[in-house]
Amino acid sequence: MIEISDLTRVYGKTVGVEDMTLEIRDSEIFALLGPNGAGKTTTLRLMTGMVAPTSGYVSIDGLRTDDARSLKNIHMKVGVLPEVPGHYENLSAYRNLQFYGRMYSMDEGRIDSRARELMQEFELWDKKDDAVATYSKGMKQKLAIIRSVMHDPKYVFLDEPLSGLDPEASKFVKDYLRTLKKDGKTVILSTHDLDDADKLSDRVAVMRNRLLAVNSPGALKAQAFKRTVVFHLEKIDGLDLDEMNRMPFVKSARISRESLVMEVDSPEDNDPDITAYLVQKGFRVQFIGEIRHSLEDVYLSILEKSKERKL
DSSP: OEEEEEEEEEETTEEEEEEEEEEEOTTOEEEEEOOTTSSHHHHHHHHTTSSOOSEEEEEETTEETTOGGGHHHHHHHEEEEOSSOOOOTTSBHHHHHHHHHHHTTOOHHHHHHHHHHHHHHTTOGGGTTSBGGGSOHHHHHHHHHHHHHTTOOSEEEEESTTTTOOHHHHHHHHHHHHHHHHTTOEEEEEOSOHHHHHHHOSEEEEESSSEEEEEOHHHHHHHHSOEEEEEEESOOTTOOHHHHHTSTTEEEEEEETTEEEEEESOHHHHHHHHHHHHHHTTOOEEEEEEEOOOHHHHHHHHHHHHHHHHO
């Protein structure tokens, strides 16, 4: 498990991360969300021991990243895809992986088998002897992801892992991240793609230099927005909104564009009762739909509320 306690990093007069306390569980996909300059990359660097905290600490499996004696053991446990991959572009892709494998004290046989396994899986094996300088941006990103998992780390930190990938490659990488989770790995990623974060992540953290919210995408949506159901009726005339608003499970009822819009406790439990009431009153229900809020809606709502608190 990763434990973060009162973590702060200051660069001169600029606060990168302030007073962050958080736990990241084993075998989950955890996403850091926030605007540019929100401290996502700084947080990843702090968690992997690439930079030291100004105060507070990060602990990975009981090893603190601010303890120089623990750093080697921590680095063996983590794989990192940085914001800028930084390949040795004049070397072949295979030689790049060979170099990093040796850095992690892998033996030559394991380096060869692991490089072959991953490059075949990522469809780069046929280009293994080509200089990385000849690779497309998407191929370089794939190679960087391979490099991050070359030594089979328990924790994988990815800064914008889908950057530069076409839709087919992007789908492959997302499926691969799910496989890592299935295999017991913990994946921590920073991303601006909220739709991908919604579909991929067990939990997300919204931050703007400090932590604003942490939970599963579904729980954050439920906290930010009430469940809203739209009843499309053949005719709306004569509907008694006051009577509907008096129902114990109804938060609000209103008419919008010739439809009945209701905020309720639980659509699964309440929709049949509302439908039965409407039919009893002589209304013909054509169909029922629920307004679905996206993670983007939640994200923007959280950021807007954080601005209001500052004012």
